[in-house]
Amino acid sequence: MKRNKPLLIGITGGIGSGKSTVARVFSILGIPIYFADERAKWLMENNSNLVKEIKNAFGTESYLPDGRLNRKFLSEEVFGHPEKTKTINSLVHPAVKKDFEAWTNSQHTPYILKEAALLFETGSYVELDKIITVTSPIKVRINRVLMRDPHRSEEQLHAIIDQQMPDEEKTSKSDYVIKNVDNKLLIPQVLQLHEKLLKLAKEN
Numbered sequence: 131m132k133r134n135k136p137l138l139i140g141i142t143g144g145i146g147s148g149k150s151t152v153a154r155v156f157s158i159l160g161i162p163i164y165f166a167d168e169r170a171k172w173l174m175e176n177n178s179n180l181v182k183e184i185k186n187a188f189g190t191e192s193y194l195p196d197g198r199l200n201r202k203f204l205s206e207e208v209f210g211h212p213e214k215t216k217t218i219n220s221l222v223h224p225a226v227k228k229d230f231e232a233w234t235n236s237q238h239t240p241y242i243l244k245e246a247a248l249l250f251e252t253g254s255y256v257e258l259d260k261i262i263t264v265t266s267p268i269k270v271r272i273n274r275v276l277m278r279d280p281h282r283s284e285e286q287l288h289a290i291i292d293q294q295m296p297d298e299e300k301t302s303k304s305d306y307v308i309k310n311v312d313n314k315l316l317i318p319q320v321l322q323l324h325e326k327l328l329k330l331a332k333e334n
């Protein structure tokens with residue numbers, strides 16, 4: 131039987147791998163993207179229950195006087211402290227899960243993408259039909275992020291990388307891999323995958 135729901139495709143990759151850049155190319159092709167990391171931040175500022183829970187767990191310093199998330203404070207709390215990462219994950223991830231489900235119900239394209247740094251780590255991959263992992267060598271990722279985020283130290287990047295699943299494990303669990311390296315053009319890889327996913331959606 132033909133289903134009306136779009137195919138749910140996850141796109142993940144470690145910090146600085148280029149997953150948001152790749153997702154933006156799919157977006158140009160008309161595919162709706164759920165940017166989970168950005169949406170998580172929106173929920174952390176606008177979902178009053180979540181705000182309360184974060185303040186209870188991390189203190190009122192978790193927010194700036196104007197109500198925005200105190201990212202600097204929370205980064206220092208969370209990155210490099212696995213127990214605290216676990217705590218924030220247990221508050222934020224269920225809220226994102228619910229929000230994503232509501233979002234998918236309003237989409238009508240053959241497939242949609244969920245872009246997230248953590249798909250395997252959070253277990254949310256089980257709700258998706260296929261997973262794409264974007265990879266690049268760690269050195270390239272670190273250099274890209276240091277250029278993009280001048281406020282981050284190399285030490286913090288290593289702490290973040292240590293809390294993420296290694297690329298080899300992610301790719302072995304994925305259906306598709308996009309290599310974001312200088313000698314491999316991104317757009318042809320995305321176009322090829324887009325055609326495959328449209329075909330797959332048609333068959334479902």
Ligand SMILES: CC(C)(COP(=O)(O)OP(=O)(O)OC[C@H]1O[C@@H](n2cnc3c(N)ncnc32)[C@H](O)[C@@H]1O)[C@@H](O)C(=O)NCCC(=O)NCCS
Binds near residue numbers: 146166201202294
């Ligand atoms: C700690 C916070 C406020 C820091 O914000 P900041 O803008 O400085 O960093 P940003 O969100 O861009 O994260 C930087 C990179 O760290 C990685 N990262 C973020 N959260 C986590 C996490 N819980 N575990 C491992 N890596 C993470 C991602 O690769 C991300 O791209 C923020 O990362 C956060 O709230 N994280 C916990 C919630 C979460 O897991 N969000 C992402 C998935 S829904």
Ligand SMILES: Nc1ncnc2c1ncn2[C@@H]1O[C@H](COP(=O)(O)OP(=O)(O)OP(=O)(O)O)[C@@H](O)[C@H]1O
Binds near residue numbers: 147
């Ligand atoms: N092929 C590329 N060539 C040059 N720069 C690139 C390439 N791919 C990505 N970048 C740049 O590297 C940086 C990291 O890319 P991007 O933000 O897409 O990564 P990400 O995986 O989404 O990172 P994060 O997990 O931190 O959100 C960005 O500044 C982006 O413009």
